[in-house]
Every structure is written in structure tokens, then in C-alpha cells.
Amino acid sequence: MSSKREKRRDQLIALGVQLFANKPYDEVVIEDLAAAAGASKGLLYHYFGSKKAFYLACVRMVTNRLVAEIESIDTDDPVGAVETGLHRFLDFLERHGQVYRSLMIGASGGDLGVHELFDETRGVIAAMLLDELGVPPDHALYRSTARAWIGSVEAAALDRLQHGDPDRDAFVSMQARALADRLLHVHRLDPGAASPRAIDAARSALSR
């Protein structure tokens, strides 16, 4: 249930996302923003308190969308889950790539900066992955592996966005395979940490 206040907030945020996608942070002037919203400058401060806070709210709107899409994947089949996760990430980038890049690039660091927010998002996704593996979230090797893999997916996806180069299926299969390789390697170092089901899934992903 969204109150009238929340509706207005979301409406302003949606506009902000749109503006910040095309211009970097310090080229977006609050006054223009307010004008575009058909409101006054002061209103934005009433709702958000500061320009930085407003920007953060815009970023959170976008990252939330991504997390929601990944979260809604049903996890009966671990291998399939990873692959659809990758596909959804690519879809997400195709639709919101400009925004994603712009938001990640722009802005500055305060007490809680954009970087922290993106990092938190990666952490949430890593936690979902670890949970899927049946591994406690503080297991050092698996946590490191999850973060490494997520970092690699992000880097390669942005590279792909720029070059258009490895086609979707090749990309997905390469990344899925890389994850399986990494997981099996950690499993060799510390058998028993991950659930057998996850390990079997990794093995089956490699033998294709």
C-alpha cells in the first residue's frame, strides 16, 4: 500500500532516474529537475533533504529492480537458475544499461555513497548465491568466490555492452562454466561446506 506521499516520492524518483541517465550528477540542476516535475525546488528538499540523498534514492530504485528480478527466480534447478539469472542480468542491462552505467559512474561519496549502494547490491546477490549453495554466508573461500564471480559477470557484461561481441549464449555458457569451475575447486579444498546438490549441479554443468 503506497500512501499519497510515497506515490509522489516515486514519481519524483522516476523523473530523477530519467534525468540522471542522460546527464551526470553535477550537470543535473535541482531547479531544472523541479521544473521538469512541475514543482518547486523546495519540494525536493521536503521529500529528500539533499541532492545527494535524492540521487541515492534514484540509484536504489534501479538496484532494487535488479535484485527483485534475480530474487524471483525459482531455484529448483541450480544450473538453470544461474543461467536464467545471467539472462535476466543481460536483459536488465539491455533495458536499463544506460541508466545503470550512468548511475554507477556519477555521484560522489558521502556517508553512504553510490559505490556503497552498488556494493551492497552485489553483497545481496552474493548472499543469494551462497544460500543457494547451502554455504554459510561467512565462509571465506566461498564468499570470495561468489564476489569474484559476480565481479567477473559485471565486468564482462559491461564489456559486452560496449563491444556487442560475445553473443548471448556464448556469454552465458562461459560464465556459468566459470562459476562451476570455481565452485568445484573450492569444494576440493573444503569438501562438505557446500550442499551435495549444489556440487552435483556444478559437475553436471561442466559435462555438457
Added chain:
Amino acid sequence: MSSKREKRRDQLIALGVQLFANKPYDEVVIEDLAAAAGASKGLLYHYFGSKKAFYLACVRMVTNRLVAEIESIDTDDPVGAVETGLHRFLDFLERHGQVYRSLMIGASGGDLGVHELFDETRGVIAAMLLDELGVPPDHALYRSTARAWIGSVEAAALDRLQHGDPDRDAFVSMQARALADRLLHVHRLDPGAASPRAIDAARSALSR
């Protein structure tokens, strides 16, 4: 040979790196910066033209240092080269981690933003890696693989910096192994693209 002008420039940059490491971009005021340098505001504009340009110069100073350290690795032994590269990166983060993080986080995007600079740095390192493999730099699968791996190393290293968790040797061996796995997989998809020497090295890295 550094002229007097370049000396002064570097001196100002060194101070900038120090300040930007502790405070985010928009909390560092040019006037304070000038005062700390024992100079006037106008001088900074004489040397750099804008605050953003000054910030970029500071970032470039740091990324150059990293590239130089990686570039100076002798590449007789591919496996050893990768491992020492990883070690140097960890060393670099241990010494300049605060700066690295702060600089990467701070600032906003203009015509040429910080993000572009960091991305360029990753591109340079990826190119060195591809060159080492004897692969043309525009080979899609290998380029994607290189970017993915570099992204994973960066993500995992920052994670390690935060948690202190996987010890150095485990970290290095995991990442080296992950690279070998990825390379061999691409090699299976497109044999003949990479130099046999590199592929042999990857094989030997896996059988340890």
C-alpha cells in the same frame, strides 16, 4: 627529465592524492587544497584548468603507478608472471588501498570521467594479458575472458581488503587457477587462437 613546471605539478598532485584519499571529491574545497599547498586558488587553475581535471590528474597518477608495476613483470614464465602480477596487485592495494577505493568512488562523470580512466586502466592490463597469450586484442572470446578475469580479481581483492579473509596464497592460487580454467575453455572453443606456449602454461597451472 622533469622541468620546474612538472615538478610543481607533481607536487600539487601528490598533495591532491593525499587529500582526496581522506575526503570525497565534493568535500575537498579548492581553497583548502591551495592553502595546504601554501599557494593560492588561482595557481591550481593555472596548472590544471578545472577541479575535475585536477582530480583526474590525481587519479591518473595512482593508476599509472599500478600499470607500471604490472608492466615491469618479466614474462618468461607465464604462470609465474600471473602469480606475481596478483601479488603486486595485492601489495598495491595494501599500500594504496585507501586511495584506490576513494578515488574510484569519488567524483562524477564529465566528458572524460574517473570511471573511464579506471576502465582504460583495466583495458591496458587486459591488453597486456592478451598480448602475453599471443591473441589479437580484438578476439571477442578472449577479450571477454580477460575482462571477466580482471573484474573478478578486482572484486575479490576489494572483498579481501574488507574482510581480510582468504589469505594471500589461497587468493593467488584460486585466481590463477580460475584464469587457467577460463583460458582452456576458450581454447577448446577456438583452438589455434592462443599461442601453444600459453595453453601449455595454463595446463601446467591446473595440474598442481
Added chain:
DNA sequence: GGTCAAATTGAACATCGGTCAACTCAGAAC
């Protein structure tokens, strides 16, 4: 219709990046 809290405004303020005309001064030119 009255009341009160929330929404909204716009003028005033403060900060800070950027500009510029002037000054200093070391070293080249004569």
C-alpha cells in the same frame, strides 16, 4: 465550515568553482 497537519512555494542565503587583471621575478636579449 473550521482546524490542523502535510504539501508546496519562492525569496534569501551561503558556499564554492571559476575568471581575470595585476603583480612579481627569473632569465634571455641586447
Added chain:
DNA sequence: GTTCTGAGTTGACCGATGTTCAATTTGACC
């Protein structure tokens, strides 16, 4: 030795813009 020149340096000033706030409007509820 004097003059000239150009770079280094300054600090006062300007304009843009984020932020504050007292005042006004709106709208829901009794």
C-alpha cells in the same frame, strides 16, 4: 647593466547552485 618577456602567482570578484525557512496553499477529517 638595463630592458624585455613570459611564466608563475595572487586575490578580489562573479555567477551558479545547493540549501534553508518563513509563509502560503491544499486537503482530509471532525
